[in-house]
Amino acid sequence: MGREIERKFLVIGDDWRQRAAGTTIRQGYLCSLKERSVRVRVAGDRGTLTIKGMVVGAARAEYEYEIPVGDAEELLIGLCERPLIEKTRYRVGNAGDTWEVDVFAGDNAGLTVAEIELEDESQAVVPPDWIGEEVTGDPRYLNANLFKHPFSRW
Amino acid sequence: MGREIERKFLVIGDDWRQRAAGTTIRQGYLCSLKERSVRVRVAGDRGTLTIKGMVVGAARAEYEYEIPVGDAEELLIGLCERPLIEKTRYRVGNAGDTWEVDVFAGDNAGLTVAEIELEDESQAVVPPDWIGEEVTGDPRYLNANLFKHPFSRW
Numbered sequence: 001m002g003r004e005i006e007r008k009f010l011v012i013g014d015d016w017r018q019r020a021a022g023t024t025i026r027q028g029y030l031c032s033l034k035e036r037s038v039r040v041r042v043a044g045d046r047g048t049l050t051i052k053g054m055v056v057g058a059a060r061a062e063y064e065y066e067i068p069v070g071d072a073e074e075l076l077i078g079l080c081e082r083p084l085i086e087k088t089r090y091r092v093g094n095a096g097d098t099w100e101v102d103v104f105a106g107d108n109a110g111l112t113v114a115e116i117e118l119e120d121e122s123q124a125v126v127p128p129d130w131i132g133e134e135v136t137g138d139p140r141y142l143n144a145n146l147f148k149h150p151f152s153r154w
Numbered sequence: 155m156g157r158e159i160e161r162k163f164l165v166i167g168d169d170w171r172q173r174a175a176g177t178t179i180r181q182g183y184l185c186s187l188k189e190r191s192v193r194v195r196v197a198g199d200r201g202t203l204t205i206k207g208m209v210v211g212a213a214r215a216e217y218e219y220e221i222p223v224g225d226a227e228e229l230l231i232g233l234c235e236r237p238l239i240e241k242t243r244y245r246v247g248n249a250g251d252t253w254e255v256d257v258f259a260g261d262n263a264g265l266t267v268a269e270i271e272l273e274d275e276s277q278a279v280v281p282p283d284w285i286g287e288e289v290t291g292d293p294r295y296l297n298a299n300l301f302k303h304p305f306s307r308w
Binding site: 002030031035036038049051053063065067074075078081121150 | 156184185189190192203205207215217219221224226229232233
């Protein structure tokens, strides 16, 4: 079983930026329904195929499999829905937590979102100063929706 | 890259049955569009996730990944479209070729289909006596359609 518990926030300012370079991510969807999504991702030199179920609160079923990066590239080019999502992911440590900050490009340029994965939904989160409004329950911020309704057109 | 080239035929009579037992297959779809399908399959003790592209002639893109059989069972139960497809697959040798004969159950009971995988589309096929009408180009026989429009309701 996979289960992903994740809270999502908007990001304020640039204080989170570390010296470490981010990882460029390109991803697309073979399926992007409310009930489930099938995502193809190329992150650096790594390809993954990820199946996610419906979001319930901050949790959803998640199954992730590494696939050859060449396959992932072909799937992105040949079979995924358009447009693809492009973003740079930065991992930022704070108070023992690891935040993933995604800086979107393309039609979603201007959007920066921070996510934190939790062990369970009741786990306390210590938000750093650069964390803004929580958007965990807002479906517009699901990547599976951002390619269809990009930030630039909100 | 994966590419599947396959011809499909109806089956006449029972002469193809061998002593070897067949493999029970349960499969479902996370996505079943004309342009692409994402299939979850449990065949015996093996789980697979298979992405297929649009059928062009007898060929289509195909990417198949083995996944833990427990994951495959969970995906079938929790996330795949309903109903699932159940069938028994028999591998039958003939004239150096291997035919896969699928005997469907459930809503598709009464349907038996034989498939042969080819190296290229021009490869000659020697059909045994028990091979009937070719249905390669008929979308009704795609498994991704058989669960939505089962044989019993044709």
